[in-house]
Amino acid sequence: MINWERVEELRDEIGAEDFDEVVDLFLDEVEEVTERLRTAPDLSSLEADLHFLKGSALNLGFETFSQLCQAGEAASAAGQAATVDVSAVLSAFEESKAIFQQKLAAA
Numbered sequence: 001m002i003n004w005e006r007v008e009e010l011r012d013e014i015g016a017e018d019f020d021e022v023v024d025l026f027l028d029e030v031e032e033v034t035e036r037l038r039t040a041p042d043l044s045s046l047e048a049d050l051h052f053l054k055g056s057a058l059n060l061g062f063e064t065f066s067q068l069c070q071a072g073e074a075a076s077a078a079g080q081a082a083t084v085d086v087s088a089v090l091s092a093f094e095e096s097k098a099i100f101q102q103k104l105a106a107a
Contacts, residue, residue, distance in 0.1 A: 001096055002103075006061035023104070027097065034093055037086050046084060047076035062100070065092040079089050085105070 011019040033049050036042075042049075050073040057066035072084040 001062075001064045001092075002100055003061035003063045003067040005020065006058075006104075007100075023060065026056055030056055030093065034090055038090060041086055043076075046081045046086075047073055050084070050089070051095075057093075057096075060100075062093070062096045064068060065089070065096045068092050 010022070013105075015023060024026060030053060037046075037049060050069045054066050054069035057063075057069060068089045072086070072089055075081065075084050083103055
């Protein structure tokens with residue numbers, strides 16, 4: 001679900017202090033997009049939203065979430081936005097976020 005090697009790599013690249021700031025920024029930006037998808041999904045912007053989420057997720061090691069975003073982005077690009085399981089994407093984010101935050105808090 002989480003690529004912990006990527007998380008450690010990012011922390012090493014930017015330092016522990018900046019890492020916390022990046023995590024906060026990531027969660028804020030992703031929460032904004034996921035909230036929009038939760039309340040008023042716009043199929044015309046779904047591809048772009050999923051592309052943004054995919055890239056953000058990859059940077060922070062949220063592998064499963066990223067993979068679902070990538071699949072949804074591809075479906076949207078192929079004109080199949082209505083087939084994207086947005087609830088599965090959102091669930092993967094919430095589950096990944098909970099695991100991520102739990103492990104960071106324990107560290």
